[in-house]
Amino acid sequence: MERMNNMAKQKTNWRWVDWLYVFTIVSQLIYIGYYLEQMLTNPKDNGTLSFAVLQVVAGLVIATLPIIIERFMPYRFPEILYAVYLIFVYCSILLGTGLHFYSRLYYWDKFLHVLSAGLLAGLGYTVFNVLISKQLRQTISALLMSLFAATFGSTIGVLWEFYEFTGDSLLGLNMQRYMAKGHLLLGQAALLDTMGDLLADVLGSCLIAIIGYFCIKHNRDWLDKLTFTKK
Template identity: 50%
Template structure:
């Protein structure tokens, strides 16, 4: 798995650098490859930095993220920033919903990691698997809700369309205006639920399953 993680780091870093190397000159020549190219370049550059965030945090604070969470995180950054935003994969039907499923599962896993870090080791062995699963589910879905708050806020402040409440520059009305947001929330709930159920049944069978989600030094 560590070899896979290295390849994901390479894909994110080299992919972002190649994107900038190809798209920036085209933008400067006045023939951008994608609409809104300047903004996309900024987001891809930010994605490059985000892909290195776990590695930098580990070296700075002298701890280790769970390997499984790092793998999911790097895949998410690759699919959401370089492919989704930079190369416009968000235009592919349900690409966004797939990423919401993926990110909610990742966040539920992070919830388990936080729960394990805050619970004494001796007590963790006797903690109800249902409590752990409920915490993971709640954590994953709550962050998804806060993300929708973020999209709603900046759609209003900056005139964006992250919540897809407009089509062809015209504001949608009624149920149509809610479809994207509600679809995202359904995906968040289902993604977090899948990880929570996995954690419940696996930790009920063997509490050592939780070791895969623990921070280490």
């Protein structure tokens, strides 16, 4: 009886971000089901469709990864960060890759760079909270914490560009958009995508850092929203 009560309690303790997770997963499953049916009826397009479906399947795993990690630790990820993470997965994998928003909307990639950089800057606050005590958090400079968050988010963005450069160099990919329709771009044209990505990363990181600075100045307890919580 006690076990049944505990199970019922767990079901009623769903957070709003859990419903966002369900929406993300169900949307991806609908996409996978629809395009699997398309692959059966239009075998000629199987190569393109199967690649898109595989990426969306990977999106299911990526969206579920924080839940898997939480099972092995006594803490929960900050709700707001997990929510933005799910939105990013939805926008980048389902909309971006699955529904071809990358090619249909010119600035979709830049929007995702701003979004991911903001997410990483928020994670920077979380990392800072882990590194210092709660007592010290009440006295440390809001500017210092915000600079750390902005630097953290921007640095991860730079490392991502290193990853893209490595992939392009070793595997002949075009992640940095240095080619157009198979032809090498020349001069600044070859740098526009990378520089645009870096600017978007800095913009997203600084935007969250500025918001965080004023929130901390107004109320130090705002940082609790970006802190791991016990289950």
